[in-house]
Amino acid sequence: MRWIAVWRRNFLVWRKLFIASVLTNLADPLILLFGLGYGLGALLPSVAGMSYMAFFAAGTLCSATMFTASFESMFSGFSRMHGQKTWDAILYAPLTIDDVVAGEIMWAASKAWLSGATILAVVAVFGLATSPLVVLTLPVAFLVGLAFAAVGMIMTVLAKNWDFFSFYMTLIMTPMTMVSGVFFPAEQLPKPVLAVAQVLPLYHGVELVRPLVAGRLPGNVTLHIAVLLVYAAAGYALTIMFARRRFSI
Amino acid sequence: MSAALRARALRKSYGAQEVVSGLDLEVAPGECFGLLGPNGAGKTTTLRLCLGLSRPDGGEIELLGEPVPARAREARRRIGVVPQFDNLDPDFTVEENLLVFGRYFSMPASAARAKVPSLLDFAGLAGRGDARISALSGGMKRRLTLARALVNDPQLLVLDEPTTGLDPQARHLIWERLRRLTQEGKTLVLTTHFMEEAERLCDRLAIIDRGRLIATGTPRELIAAHIEPQVVEVHGNGFDAWMQHARSLAPRVERAGDTVFVYAADVAPVMADLRGRTDLSYLHRPASLEDVFLKLTGRDLRD
Numbered sequence: 102m103r104w105i106a107v108w109r110r111n112f113l114v115w116r117k118l119f120i121a122s123v124l125t126n127l128a129d130p131l132i133l134l135f136g137l138g139y140g141l142g143a144l145l146p147s148v149a150g151m152s153y154m155a156f157f158a159a160g161t162l163c164s165a166t167m168f169t170a171s172f173e174s175m176f177s178g179f180s181r182m183h184g185q186k187t188w189d190a191i192l193y194a195p196l197t198i199d200d201v202v203a204g205e206i207m208w209a210a211s212k213a214w215l216s217g218a219t220i221l222a223v224v225a226v227f228g229l230a231t232s233p234l235v236v237l238t239l240p241v242a243f244l245v246g247l248a249f250a251a252v253g254m255i256m257t258v259l260a261k262n263w264d265f266f267s268f269y270m271t272l273i274m275t276p277m278t279m280v281s282g283v284f285f286p287a288e289q290l291p292k293p294v295l296a297v298a299q300v301l302p303l304y305h306g307v308e309l310v311r312p313l314v315a316g317r318l319p320g321n322v323t324l325h326i327a328v329l330l331v332y333a334a335a336g337y338a339l340t341i342m343f344a345r346r347r348f349s350i
Numbered sequence: 351m352s353a354a355l356r357a358r359a360l361r362k363s364y365g366a367q368e369v370v371s372g373l374d375l376e377v378a379p380g381e382c383f384g385l386l387g388p389n390g391a392g393k394t395t396t397l398r399l400c401l402g403l404s405r406p407d408g409g410e411i412e413l414l415g416e417p418v419p420a421r422a423r424e425a426r427r428r429i430g431v432v433p434q435f436d437n438l439d440p441d442f443t444v445e446e447n448l449l450v451f452g453r454y455f456s457m458p459a460s461a462a463r464a465k466v467p468s469l470l471d472f473a474g475l476a477g478r479g480d481a482r483i484s485a486l487s488g489g490m491k492r493r494l495t496l497a498r499a500l501v502n503d504p505q506l507l508v509l510d511e512p513t514t515g516l517d518p519q520a521r522h523l524i525w526e527r528l529r530r531l532t533q534e535g536k537t538l539v540l541t542t543h544f545m546e547e548a549e550r551l552c553d554r555l556a557i558i559d560r561g562r563l564i565a566t567g568t569p570r571e572l573i574a575a576h577i578e579p580q581v582v583e584v585h586g587n588g589f590d591a592w593m594q595h596a597r598s599l600a601p602r603v604e605r606a607g608d609t610v611f612v613y614a615a616d617v618a619p620v621m622a623d624l625r626g627r628t629d630l631s632y633l634h635r636p637a638s639l640e641d642v643f644l645k646l647t648g649r650d651l652r653d
Contacts, residue, residue: 106453113450114441186437192403193431193499194454195423349405350364 103196107204108211110187115212126216130165131223134158137284149286151315155229159311160283162220162238163245167303170213170246171274174253175266178205182257188348198348202254202340209250210243217242224314232316241313244329245306251336252302258344282307302332352415354379354506354537355400360409362395362561369395371561372409377554379505382528382538384552386545388647392561393541394434397508400539401431414506427455430499434510434541436491438483444470444494445479448501455502465501472527473497489520496527507531509540513547525551545640555639559647569639576642578602578613582620585609586630599623606649613637 115122134157142153149156181187188201221238224230256269280294281287281303287295298304305325312319319325355377362370370392377383385393398404400411402422411418416425439447445466452462470476473493478486486494492512499507512528513521528551532538542548548555549569556566565572573579578601584592585608593610596603600614612620617634624632 103456106456109453110439110450113446117441185440186435187439189433190437190439190451190498191454193401193426193429193433194451194502195426195456196454197423349403 103200104204104207106194106196107191107201108208110191111181111205111208112211123215123219126169126212127165127219129168130161130216130220134161134220134223149311149315152229154227155224155314156311157284158220158224158229159238159314160281160307162217162224162242162314163281163303163306163310164278164283165220166213166217166242166245166306167249167274167278169216170209170249171253171270173209173212174205174250175257175260175269176263178209178254178257179260179263179266181205183260192348198344199341202258202344203337205257206247206250206254206337206340209253210246213246213250214239214243217246230314230316232313234313234316234318238310238313241306241309244326244333245302248302248306248329248332248336251333251340253336254340255336255343258340258347277301277303280304282311300328302329305329353377353412354381354414355383355539356410356412357396357400358410360396360399360411361407362392362399362404363407369561370399370406373558373561373563375400375556375563377537377539379537380532380535381553382532382540382551384548384555385539385541385558386543386548386555386643387541387558388543391559391647393558394510395561396558397510397539397541401426401429401508427502428505430502430504430507432492432495432499432507432509432512434514436495438491438494438498440483442483443479444475444481444483444486447483447494448498451498452501457502462501465503469497469500472500474523487520489516489523492516492520492524493527496524500531504536506537506539509538511541511543513542513544521547545638545643549639557643557646564646565642572642573637573639577637577645578615579637580614580617580634581637581641582612582614582617582624582632582634583609584612584624584630584632588627588629592627592630595623596620604649606644611641613641 138154138157145153191201192198218239221235256266260266280290280298281301287298287304290298305328309319309325353376355375357373357375360370360373361368373396385396387393395404399406400413400418402419402425405419413425414428418425439450442450448466448469449462466479470479473496475490475494513524516524528538552569554568555572557564565576567575589608589610593603593605596610596612599619600612600617602613604611614620621634624630
């Protein structure tokens with residue numbers, strides 16, 4: 102539990118910049134949600150048995166969580182690791198690179214969870230979800246955050262410079278958002294594309310969150326949770342491996 | 351009493367290049383120990399190995415009685431580190447830097463908070479607790495980094511070039527603080543390439559070059575053992591011709607740029623020869639640690 106000191110360091114910085122941080126984190130997904138939701142919602146009154154607005158809100162909850170986890174673990178993490186040398190200073194204390202990486206991943210997951218939770222609050226306030234089941238999206242958001250924080254952190258400990266992240270963003274995250282059922286049901290995709298989507302973590306997050314927003318229990322719960330957990334665990338293990346290579350040489 | 355730091359046959363390579371090649375070091379508790387060497391001699395790598403931040407390819411390290419790297423974490427509880435380049439946390443104020451660092455040592459918040467005033471005082475930053483890091487001068491940052499290294503009340507401090515890049519005023523202030531710490535009984539291990547710093551601060555020195563230990567002892571012992579006690583520096587238009595002649599007057603004559611260095615136990619013949627010469631200027635002085643350093647590591651540029 103030594104990683105908590107690292108988590109608290111980041112929390113303390115976040116608390117100082119609380120308002121700006123929350124606003125910038127939420128502005129993007131909410132603009133997209135209301136812009137696209139109202140616009141497309143007028144054309145598509147019902148998708149998969151729910152209003153397009155509610156359908157898209159469920160997707161947004163997952164994609165916003167993914168983006169927050171990824172940005173925090175990659176851009177903010179790289180700034181702390183590479184620019185500010187904050188990790189170097191922490192390693193003089195009785196902490197190891199494993200503790201630092203664990204603290205960073207948990208922090209990015211926590212911040213991502215907050216994004217998901219705030220979208221959930223908006224969803225509830227606007228009456229897009231009425232069933233109490235929707236509360237179960239909270240643990241799912243944390244799991245989605247954990248998976249993307251862990252994968253993003255691999256990129257961070259491998260990165261030589263900032264440009265490195267644009268490959269991951271453009272070539273992986275953007276297509277993943279398109280095929281994972283955020284904007285439209287993934288089942289509409291050609292079979293091979295759907296098969297690819299089904300091995301990606303975002304798809305499984307959406308599969309869990311959308312039924313809960315609609316007031317139903319999702320199917321294949323174990324499978325979806327397992328995939329997210331595997332991404333989190335594998336991401337953590339690979340991050341540790343590469344981080345040790347980078348720092349303990 | 352066992353050593354505060356002991357390294358045996360330490361080895362470390364980066365790729366094909368061996369940076370540390372079988373180094374032995376021993377630092378006694380309470381002493382100020384200096385690691386001297388030209389750029390690229392392996393000083394920083396040696397410190398990183400001793401702290402358990404880097405894995406040696408061979409050899410044994412014992413730091414405050416703990417085997418490193420196996421139990422480096424336990425050893426680092428009682429150690430403070432001042433790195434070569436400041437890495438204070440720019441997201442925090444002066445005081446927050448100390449508090450957050452205390453947390454990395456699992457210090458209770460109240461204990462860390464209670465230490466802050468004395469640490470700020472030690473750093474000459476009393477009343478500046480709320481200042482942002484970007485508002486501090488280079489000297490202030492260095493002092494805060496030193497204060498940060500003391501947050502856990504360490505037995506041993508590791509300082510990598512503690513005064514590089516500081517002006518003389520700031521340097522003297524750091525020296526005074528470091529002396530105060532040795533008087534309190536703390537063990538200091540520092541690297542430097544300022545001979546004056548080594549001579550003033552260190553009880554004992556190790557000169558290393560190309561990853562090897564080439565001499566060790568107190569500053570006085572090193573001077574006595576490795577160099578003639580008197581030096582005459584000569585420069586001016588006729589120095590080239592005079593240099594040939596000087597070889598008959600003294601046992602060791604060296605040239606660096608446009609200056610001739612004459613080393614001897616008795617420089618009377620040299621001084622007699624120089625008296626009355628108008629084409630040469632000269633300076634007679636006792637041999638210093640810098641002369642030893644240059645003799646042992648050579649006068650060639652290191653980059």
